[in-house]
Amino acid sequence: MTIEDVRPTEINDDLTRRALRLVLDKTTDMAHQPLRVPLHYYRDAKITDVEESQILRRTPLAILPSVQIPNPNDFEVRSVLGSSLLVTRDRSGASHVFLNYCRHRGAMPACGAGNASRFTRPYHAWTYKNTGELFSVPGKSGFTGVDTANYGLVELPSQEAYGFVWAVLSADGSIDVDAHLGPLGPQLAELDYGSFGYHTYREFTSDVSWKGALEAFAEGYHFPFVHGESLIGQNALPNVAIYDEYGRHHRLGFPFNWITNLDTDPSGSWDVRDNMGLIYWIYPNLILANSNVGVEVIDILPAGSPTRCTVRHSWLARIPATSDEHRSAYDLIYDAVHAAVRDEDFAMLPQCGEGVRHGQHDHMIIGRNEIGVQHMIKVFAEELGVALG
Secondary structure, X not given: OOHHHHOOXXXXXXXHXXXXXXXXXXXXXXXXXXXXXXXXXXXXXXXXXXXXXXXXXXXXXXXXXXXXXXXXXXXXXXXXXXXXXXXXXXXXXXXXXXXXOOOOOOOOOOOOEEEOOEEEOOOOXXXXXXXXXXXXXXXXXXXXOOOHHHOOOOEOOEEEEOOEEEEOOOOOOXXXXXXXHHHHHXXXXXXXXXXXXXXXXXXXXXXXXHHHHHHOOOOOOOHHHHOOOOHXXXXXXXXXXXXXXXXXXXXXXXXXXXXXXXXXXXXXXXXXXXXXXXXXXXXXXXXXXXXXXXXXXXXXXXXXXXXXXXXXXXXXXXXOOOOHHHHHHHHHHHHHHHHHHHHHHHHHXXXXXXXXXXXXXXXXXXXXXXXXXXXXXXXXXXXXXXXXX
């Protein structure tokens, strides 16, 4: 027997038992009291500027799932808060996150995704290695006396851990993912996203505060009203969830209606992901929505104004696809979950954004049953110096 065989797990039958008890008692985990939130928390441009400069550019963000660049020399370019990032895996297997801007005149050396050891920007054909070093400069005589070793791509602090490539968006920053995750790290290790198979992603913008958008994944109060016609509304019980805090992060479990079968037939599966949607908020901007077949990776960021955001919605399969038939089955799953996010949650959320922009009341009220939403607000409010009631 190894140490791993006896190591305690935190994602175990106890969570299912807790959820079943709540369902049978017709209740949910709750906050101590309702929370009053001033509207300027969502709509003040000065607050949004502070969020970006002091939180989002100084905190480790999950830039890509590791399995999205699984092989040596794989790369992916994505935009984060308006910055073009080049994420590479070099031939030794190490990952890097660079600002995707040439040091000569600023053009982007890389675009899209693929497999390459070098990147040549289109403007003057300066070429960079996937480890960031400047490899070649056409017309080098025009740069006499310039030490090209000093003109590699700017590399951001990054770390690969728990199935993601993380980065801090400030080149002068530092990164420690274990310190960032704290007690949540062992659970992400247990979920083992590095063994999953990457499937696909889609990205869109929406006219709602990025914080308000995150809140949609922190309560089940809205399930029957927003998701009544989809699998979420049909399978997940409304307004009931188990809830646990991990410092600035949290976990919610939204039980499925068949969990009650375990009360009469305890021989059924008590596996957590067979009985509930297991949802993590990784501060500040990441939602991990786990099911028994995969995980939705939902990355939400502000998009240029207090009530506009970008949403990047990826999906990873617990069992990687090995055939076209397998991939087609995953297409159907992803299409369904993406439709629930885009056509249900984000069909309603812009109305919330409009209410925030034009509302003339001084605060919103968040219920005791919205304990996850309250936690998100309290965490951000403390860092932003916003007074709550």
